[in-house]
Amino acid sequence: MIVHQFVPTLEPGAVGAHTLMVRDVLRAAGHTSEVFASEIEPVWADRGAHLLRDARTRADVIVYQMAIGSIVGDAVLARDEPIVVNHHNLTPMRYITGWQPVAAHGVAWGRAQLRELATRSRLGVADSSYNEQDLMEAGFTRTTVVPILLDLTSFDVTPAPGPAPRGVTWLFVGRLAPNKAQHDIVKAFAAYRQFHNADAHLNLVGGGREDGYARTLQRFIHALGLDDAVTITGSVSDAQLAAHYAAADVFVVCSEHEGFCVPLLESMYHRVPIVAYAATAVPETLGEAGLLLDVKDPCTVAAAVDRVVGDTALRHQLVEAGARRVQDFDLSRTGPAFVEAVTSAAGN
């Protein structure tokens, strides 16, 4: 069977890595599969993907990797093969307008395209039940959930040499964005420094350092007098990321909106205990492998971190639960499920 994928931009990140993994899994299952994108980031120019203009051959099924409005969505709609939409969630507008007016256009466009795709698609595949709800609200009548495809062994990277640990180290990994609420992590961290451990350090790892939200965050950190205690790293290499996980005592999530949250899996894999605010897809991805809080006021998050860091047995329990939980996302389980879902759409 020929299964081609379309993605707006092929770039390093959760959706890009998933797209390539889907291609590899489809090929390993004996299918013919290529990836087409309107843009391919130069660092991934050698990954064997093609530009949209080269998508001339017919497929039995096409898979559209959906995360934002794009001309690629229109190109997919213009084709007559059966469509499967693999939905990675569109950030709600309330987290974008005010911070990223330009991105708001892409999200609004994406919502409109998703509704249109619902009328044409054979199947909607969501990477979480939370995202599946989004598909159903857009009008998809047939949906299923298959987690993001990840090769867990890709997390096995030799850590880059890093600075010596400075006190208890908090970590969050994710693009600096209002829906990921790094400002709430900073608030909780400020409470932790004040009431529990004055030597603690926070590493916020992820791109987006040039955006308005990041500038606000930096001013906030400065006003709190935490310039020396909080590091905003920007994008990092795999080796640097591994070093941050190796140095972390706790992974803290205060996100208000996550469609899946891959860094939770990275954290489990690297045996870093997790404290997370229970919002959107976070509880589903985390399962029992972290301390989930119903509230995220700074003092509660700080107290939860203090408990996890200070209680060796609890820490061990969370780390072991994480190590088990992450295996649920092993490619040997998710890959066949994805192939089955996609190929089933061809014959309907």
Added chain:
Amino acid sequence: MTDEYVDIHKLAAEIEAEVRARRAAGEYPPGFERELDRLFDRFAPPEVSNDFDAALERAEDLVIVDPVIPVASNSPVLGVVKRVVSKLLGWYHVWLAQQISALSTAINTALRLLGGRVVELEHITGDVARARGVGARTPARRDDSAWNDIVVAALRGVSGRVAVLECGEGALLEALTGAGLDAYGVEPRAIVADVALARGLEVRIDDGAAHLHAVGAAALGGLVLRGLVERAPLGELLLLIDAASAKLAPGGRLVVCSLRREAWGDNETAAEADLVAGRPLHPDTWNAVLPEQGFVDVQVHAAGAGAYVVAALRADE
């Protein structure tokens, strides 16, 4: 150190309770968390902070569109291409930019005029919004002892969380938790909420209606409306009842605690009553309103001479 398997759900609840107890014991300075919120809001853009004047100023800053086509490039060839395109299309860009700027300026001017008219309207009507804001911030004590027993009896056996909007200094909330209910309070007046927090109660400092709208659908087993039902104008009250219907699970209980009209505005509610647009409903009005919004078994109880309690059941779907 923990020696055995820990139920992490219980642990999370324990930690939340521990933080409440530490707040009550004064270990966290009052206002510490609010100060963090305020500090972040200071740096957030006006579009996020909901300040009309600041948002308008920001729009005015952006109103003029730059007609100059950027030609800088890391690639010499691309730089040449951009300059050629700029030469060829510069006039068109200027023409477009002028029209967009003119439209933006006109919209901005209209917005400023509209803002001015709203301010004028507020002045003419006695600046209802401002007075209401002051009214909503004015501590107004209510004697919970008048309705505590009725409310506890009405909610007995409820499963799931019970929200008390607004909880005031927490006497009713304390009675509910004392009766074994999983109750928490919401109180917009920080100075009043601090009294409830000091009693070791779980209290969110938030606007009651805003909190209810943020709660998940069918997430509550019980809901007590207190204080804000007397203050809210009719339109807001109806929206509040809509929200209550959506946020209560089927079979959940709604309880309304209210002063009677004749008692409203006396003594400790005087300033509040003078400043806000709402007034308490007659008890019988709830009998007319609640069944329209999916409530059944509406019962009105007198709570002394000056107050009443309405209890109703959220109907099954």
